[in-house]
């Protein structure tokens with residue numbers, strides 16, 4: 001992910017390994033939704049919840065150890081942590097963004113290989129997914145460069161970041177998000193992209209949201225207002241909708257997972273599978289995964 005770096009990438013944790021992920025782990029494990037092996041897809045659907053060790057959970061291979069340590073040091077050391085600091089807000093958003101780009105790149109590589117082996121009638125659908133991923137990468141790369149410029153010059157005037165302190169919920173999210181806010185929204189690059197980070201720390205959970213000022217997202221602005229609500233139920237329901245309808249890359253503590261009734265886990269899998277290609281702003285569900293949290 002670092003321009004012109006040729007060193008081998010290590011596993012980077014998208015959120016603090018020791019300060020966030022380990023603190024909510026049990027026997028050093030967390031729960032993350034992951035696709036099952038291709039042999040299990042028929043039985044388990046397109047993904048399942050898995051217990052993952054803290055060394056592997058919520059990681060991606062995007063930076064060599066030197067760049068990973070160097071770039072993210074301000075948000076990795078527990079000393080000068082300040083979630084309202086623009087540099088730190090940008091670094092959280094940047095790492096989540098790089099993770100998503102890398103994950104899409106891997107999907108492109110995988111699809112390219114797969115297409116060579118597949119019957120001709122399946123190629124059209126795969127080609128269309130492939131184009132979707134490439135379009136997504138191109139868009140996210142625009143914001144990657146903009147964030148790099150901001151971080152390098154220590155000038156965040158082209159971005160807006162908000163940090164909201166909410167009741168503690170052992171949920172981890174760090175992703176860029178594209179919401180279709182109107183039916184005729186053009187997807188000319190660059191298009192509206194927001195950055196969402198959610199993680200527990202101490203007695204609270206922090207929600208760090210950001211976007212480029214030239215590409216504001218009305219959905220995100222409403223999301224910020226909802227996060228500022230004084231009602232815990234309302235906040236948790238909104239976060240439940242976020243992970244159910246919009247994300248595939250998130251993690252939670254085993255404790256939080258146990259608080260979700262098995263019937264709700266099933267509902268979640270159904271809703272997720274139905275909506276995986278739907279990015280409309282008006283997606284709502286009756287499900288609240290975190291109602292017992």
Ligand SMILES: [Zn+2]
Pocket residue numbers: 002005006007063064065066067068
């Ligand atoms: Zn490097």
